Amino acid sequence: MAEALTPILNLSSLSLYKVKSNSISSLSNQKERRNEVLKQQKEKREQIISQLRFTTKDDELIDDNKPQWPPRQHRKNVSTICPIEMMLAEWLFSIPDDFSSWFAIPCPRGQRCLVVVQSNRTYVYGKYNNLMWTMYTSLPKQTILYCIYDKRSSIYHILDLIMWNGQDYSVQFECQCRFFMLTSLSDDTRLKSHFQILPRMKLEDKEDLIAAEDGYLFYHPLGDYEPGYSPLVCWLKPFMIEEILRIKLTYPVNKPVGYTTAQAYMFDEQSNRKEHEQQQQSF
Secondary structure, three states, rough: OOOOOOOOHHHHOOOOOOOOOOOOOOOHHHHHHHOOOOOOOHHHHHHHHHHOOOOHHHHHHHOOOOOOOOOHHHHHHHHHHOOOOOOOEEEEOOOOOOOOEEEEEEEEEEEEEEEEOOHHHHHHHOOOOOEEEOOOOOOOOOOEEEEEEEEOEEEEEEEEEEOOOOOEEOOOOHHHHHHHHHOOOOOOOHHHHHEEEOEEEEEEHHHOOOOOOOOOEEEOOOOOOOOEEEEEEEEEEEHHHHHHHHHHHHHOOOOOOOOHHHHHHHHHHHHHHHHHHHHHOOO
């Protein structure tokens, strides 16, 4: 009889995650790409679970070569090694068929970052895996949080849970499970005053979206955490909500000077962002 599955720490999915050449994909085939990514992620989870079912305790005792983070050869320079890249949002070009099941997160202005706790020090990495600063926190060791840092308030607003206290949530856990686990930490005193979990809502309640300072992130409930741009995580500015989602916001929203349509704005921003990323990669 197969052994019951228990939570394990498999850092092979996190350690030195290979950089993906993820330029912003064409928005016109977003629906097809979304379905393909969901299919691939489902197959990947089924393969991992199948492997775990036939892993015995004896096998685990024999296998003493399990990957660890940081890898031994990099432990002296741990601060320069970011174990995983950010999962970045695409523009939401049109409403998905199953959009009522998606999550919406109202986002403040700030800097996207990965907060990584290793040993007794916490490292904060930027969008391009650059180490921004280090600090001391009360967070448990082997924890990775995806955040927006607001320098005005010195608050890290938590978007997603990648690892907590050694438990890897990046591969075997769908978005809805990660969000459930993250919400369960809302009363954890180790977060204290410098970490706050951003509110998230199912779009079934779309008649009353919480006001967003910068914009809204939309997460597919079945999506895994995967570094790079993903069609399972999408983004809209508040001034696009009524045009794209047909939802009238209950707070005042100003459109940029020269704004014509949401799609024209998206393509302009997409072009500018791609040029900026190519410049960053050339350094």
